[in-house]
Amino acid sequence: MVSQEENRSLSLCPLLEEIKSTLFNMNVNSVAGLDGLTVKSFQHSWHIIFEEVHSAIMDFFNDSPIPKFFSSTYIALIPKSNEFEAVSGLVFNKDKGCFVISKNVPPNRILDIKNFTGFSQATLPLKYLGIPLFKGRKKTFLFDGLLSTVHNRLASWDSKFLSFSGRLVLIKSVHASIPVYNFQVLFPTKTVVLRIDRIFNKFFWRGSSVNSKIHWSSWNKWCGTLQEGDLGCKSMTDLASAFSFKLCYNLRANVSLWANFMRSKYCGDLHPSNCLYSKGHYKVWHCLCQIKWKLKSCLAWGLGEGNIFLWQDRWINGLSLEALLNTNSRSMVRVNFFYSANGWDLDKLSSIIPDSIIQMIANISLNRNAKDALLCTFTKDGLFRTKDAWHVFRNKKESSKPFKMMWHKSIPTTVSILNLRILKEFIPTDELLRKRGLLFSSGWVAGRVGVLPEALVPDISF
Structure with a gap:
């Protein structure tokens, strides 16, 4: 059976x-x-x-197990260089049916590892390094590659060619877009987003990894709208949350093959809010279960064919029956169960719902030829946009008219950034330098920008 x-x-x-x-x-x-x-x-x-x-x-x-060799990984040992250490090659070996990743190690250690393992060419399967052969390593290497790409792209520019304005343009239009594709399907750890933010911050203040300059602020404190006195950038944490929101929205809208598959696999006939994460479930499902409560109050349904949940979905003037009656139901009854040939079947509704709420429902006009529409309450037209979802998660600051005027199109961006730094006291005056433990004049510093010993320049980013 x-x-x-x-x-x-x-x-x-x-x-x-x-x-x-x-x-x-x-x-x-x-x-x-x-x-x-x-x-x-x-x-x-x-x-x-x-x-x-x-x-x-x-x-x-049919959920058949994936053969292990599909994701088997080998590490090829090569002499260590002074370059930024990262995954430097990914080649598929047809003969061995495995991926080969070259990793830098000290030259004197290669021979020792060869002798210990018996691998003549110092090519080791990951299981020899105590790393699982199949579980949980693909995501780590993807983020290592992402961090390597972001770092190398920024490190290739030199400050003597770029003003603060040029660095900001590069970060906003080029470098911040590198993680976007990954964040749509992967959910980075706090460590990953913090490292990316630090790379951006170092590039903005120094312009190059060679220069030693003061980091006047952490990158996260600079992220926000121009009207709030920030640079108009998005922190990686907020950006990752916005894309998680997008996936959760797509799951609830249920108009794609992916959403159909996820709901069939993890929800069955239940409403997604009644489904929980269990050990062994897909990591994406884990993230969706964590974020769905934040999403709940941001979505409402425009009623059409009525194939939405009667109790859990928000279809009565932006509210759900659960919210109106302060209940928690696992019922799978759909709204269209209470449709009649001429509109609403009020007799059916009166058997389970108070009269005050029945009156609210009776005032909702029906268009059963249309699809039910999932609407976002944080946009004027109800359509989902990632840039609008960003505002849901981030810590908003008070907008100010002077800040808005500061970024007028008639003012060069370099001047706007200078004005902003003056207002925020992010400039090397004698007083501000003394507050940061530097006991020499701003004139001496100005003549030696980029040549200060690392030990004399405090790195106050965090």
């Missing part, structure tokens, strides 16, 4: 014709995998391989 969970999995499995249609609509020059075979080769041999392709896709949707 087929279980309910197996029925849900089977309902998600695509038909053979759907798989074929997807394949033949793909770019023929794109490469589907590490073997280098193009989509055109799959299309050309479809009459031979279609059964195997269909079988593999069915296995995926």
Whole structure:
């Protein structure tokens, strides 16, 4: 007998014709995998391989275990250099069926490791280093690569070519966009976002990793709108939260294959607010369970066909029945259960809902030919935008008219930043330098910018 969970999995499995249609609509020059075979080769041999392709896709949707060699990782030891230490290469070895990652180590240690492990070319499987072969390492390497990319991109610029204005433009338009793609599907740790913020902060104040200059403020304290006296940048923590919000919104809207899959796998017929995270669940689901309570008050439904939850969803003037009655229900009843041929079935409603709320419901007009619309309460038009979600999570500051005037389009950005630094006391006057423990005049400092010993320049970023 087929279980309910197996029925849900089977309902998600695509038909053979759907798989074929997807394949033949793909770019023929794109490469589907590490073997280098193009989509055109799959299309050309479809009459031979279609059964195997269909079988593999069915296995995926039926939660078959992924073979370990799909994510097996080996580390190739190479002599250590003075360059920024990071993952420096990722190559697929067809003979061994594994990924090879080159990692810098001291030259005198390579021979010792060779002798100890018996690997003649000092290529070690991760299990020899005490690292699990399959569980939980892919995300770590992705963030290592992200940090390496951000660091190297910023380190390649020199301060003598860039003013504060130029550095700000680079950070906002180029470098801050590097993590955005990753944050849409991965949820960085606090350590990762802090390291990225520090890289941005060091670049803004120093312009180059070579120079030694005072960090007058942490990057997080500079993030906010121009009207609030900040630089108009977004902290990585707030940006990651905004993208988590986006995923949670997509889950609730349930208009994509991903949302359909996640709700079928973790919710079944229950409302997402009644579903919890358990050990072993997908990490994305863990993040969604953490953020859904913040999202709850920010969403409301525009009623259409009525295929939304009667008790849990917010469809009565932006409120839910649970909120109006101060209850907590696990009911799976949908709103359209109380539709009648002419509108609302008020007799049905009166059997479970007080008259005062029935009157509120009776005033809601019905358009059963339209889809139910998920609306964001923090935007004027109800549409979701990540830049608007950012304001939901961040710590807002009081806006000021002088700050707004300071960034007028007729004023050069360099001048605006200078004015802002003066107002915030982020300039090397004698008094401010003494407050930071530097006992020499600002004139002496101005003549030696970029050449102060590291020990004499306090790094006050945090």
